Amino acid sequence: MTSIDAFKTPSSRSCLAVVLAAGEGTRMKSGKPKVLHQVANRSMVGHVLATLTKAGATSVAVVIGPDREDVAKEVQKGFPEARIFVQKDRLGTAHAVLSAREALELGADDVIVAFGDTPLVLAETFAKLRAPLAQGAGVVAMGFEAKDPTGYGRFITSGDELRAIREHKDASVDEREITLCNGGLMAIRGDLALMLLDRVGNDNAKGEYYLTDIVEIARDLGHRTAIAIVPEEEVHGVNDRAQLAAAEHMIQGRLREEAMASGVTLIAPETVFFSHDTQLGQDVVVEPHVVFGPGVVVEEGAVVHSFSHLEGTRIASGAGVGPFARLRPGARIGPKAKVGNFVEIKNTELGAGAKVSHLTYLGDASIGAEANIGAGTITCNYDGFGKYRTEIGEGAFIGSNSSLVAPITIGKGAFVGSGSVITDDIPDNALGLGRGRQIVKEGWAIEFRHKARPPGRNNRSCHNRLRKLIPF
Structure with a gap:
């Protein structure tokens, strides 16, 4: 992967990013807009905006469709300074960019046009796209070598320069043989952007205002045009569920590679699924079939065993989790603590060295060290109405099959007898018991069996007699 420094543009250059996010995505067969569908637990438009910010965009304008407050809310949730513009009529990509005219009129050295449904573009690529503008180019288009160019716009070139972009429906037979195709993204010199966009017409097969036409317009006016070539994977757009799954597959591949490059051991990488914000420390080991939801941090040397699901969780160094563990938001696992199989933890702090080995639910609790x-x-x-906390002190021992009825405090070094229902606080170093006393009746079983199944009785009558004989 090329370092972003290789394409760094002068820090003094301002950059407006115009993100087109007005598509409804009818092929998604969904009640929500296409750009709100998630990849690695972040909306596609969220990925694009985060990458543009990382790439140095100084202002952002997002073009949405009419009555799409849900898209506006998603944009402003993560990027409150972004300006929202509405494209009332869908008349083509150039028309969509012009919906953000007010932002374009404010002036910027560089203008990037991006798409809310292409979540795989890297920050390095946006920087690469901008770089020729600082060297005098008027328009830069992103291109890629297509394995199958069908449906893509073709790059018509002259040496290293781009002469035109021909949409597939408008391309000649010879032009359709070209495999260098349009990736959609563009960078435009800020002082030219409005002038070029206003000159775009709709004399084409679809009667739309194509953003791609600004290449020929710029050349006719004497401005240099350039190409930034990227891998085909980066320009992968999402129009249906199959393409969404493909995007998820590709971004998971990136996240796994990044994790391993940073010193994480993935026993079976293809079975581990990350969130976009997963943070793993050096020498973390992740066994097969683990899913990381949003907001997970795992510190150095911790181990996550197979078939565990983590979300909103912090695991301290040296801790072990799983197999078959579920850590929900607010779980905080202390250093060298152990969370075993079939354990669910929610909004609970587990102290250093504490052990929750199996078949347990801890919610809204604080567990002391070495408990x-x-x-x-x-x-x-x-x-049924409110949530209440359980406080368990350092070194406490909770016997198996116990129910701790919150709010409750169990002191340091205290014991809870197995099978107890604890409803009152237990002081430090005390024993708490909350169960019925055991009764033993010598020889009762012999008499029971004799009376329960006398000769000649059918099963139903035996069952009814059995119920009468049991003294509890």
């Missing part, structure tokens, strides 16, 4: 939580323990944190 031991026995199998089958649950914190009863919800009464």
Whole structure:
């Protein structure tokens, strides 16, 4: 991967990014706009905006469709300074860019036109796209060598310069043989942008105002045009669910490679799924079939065992999680703590060295260092109306199959007897029991079996007699 420094544009150059996000995406067969569909737990338009910011955009304008407050909300949630413009009529890509006329009129050294449904473009690519503008080019178009060019606009070149971009429907037979194709993204010199866009006409097969026409317009006016060539993967657009899945596959591949390059061991990389914001420290080990939801941080040397699902979680160094663990938002696992199989933790801090080995639910709790939580323990944190906390002190020992009814505090070094329902606080170093006393009746089983199945009785009558004989 090429370093962004290789394409760095002067920091003094301002950059307006115009993101086209007005498409409804009817082929997605969805009730929500295409650009709100997620890849690696971030909307596609969110990916584009984050990358543009990383690439040095100083202002952002997003063009949305009418009555698409949901898209506007998503944009402003992550990028509150972005300006929103509405494209009332869909008359082509140049018309869409001109919907942001007010932003263009403010002036910027560089203008980037990006698309809200191409989430795989890298920051390095946006920087590469801008670089020729600083060297005097008027328009720069992103291109790629297509394995199958059908449907793509073709680059008509003269040496290293771009003469025109011909849409597939308007291309001649010879032009359709060209494999250098239009990736859609463009960079325009800011002082030329409005003038070029206003000159675009719609004399073409679809009767639309094509953004690509500005290449020929710029050349006719004597301005140099250039090409930035990128891998085909980066310009992968998403128009249906299959393409969405392909984008997910590609971005997961990137995230896995980045994780391993940073010192993370992935036993079976293809089975691990990351979120866009997953953070893994050096020497973390991730076993097969692990899913990272949003907001997960795993510190150095921790191990995440197979079939675990993590979200909104921080795991400290040296801790172990899983297999088959579910960590929900607010879970904080301390250094060298252990979360075992079939354990669910939500909004709970687990202290250093604490152990929750199996078959347990901990919600809205604080577990002290070196505490031991026995199998089958649950914190009863919800009464149907409110959530309540459970506090367990350092070194406490909670016996198996215990129910801790919050709000409750169990002191340092305290013990809870197995099978207890605890409803009152337990002081430090005390024993808490909340269960019925055991009764033993010598010889009862012999008498029971004799009376439960006397000779000649059918199964139903035996069952009814059995119920009467059981003294509990």
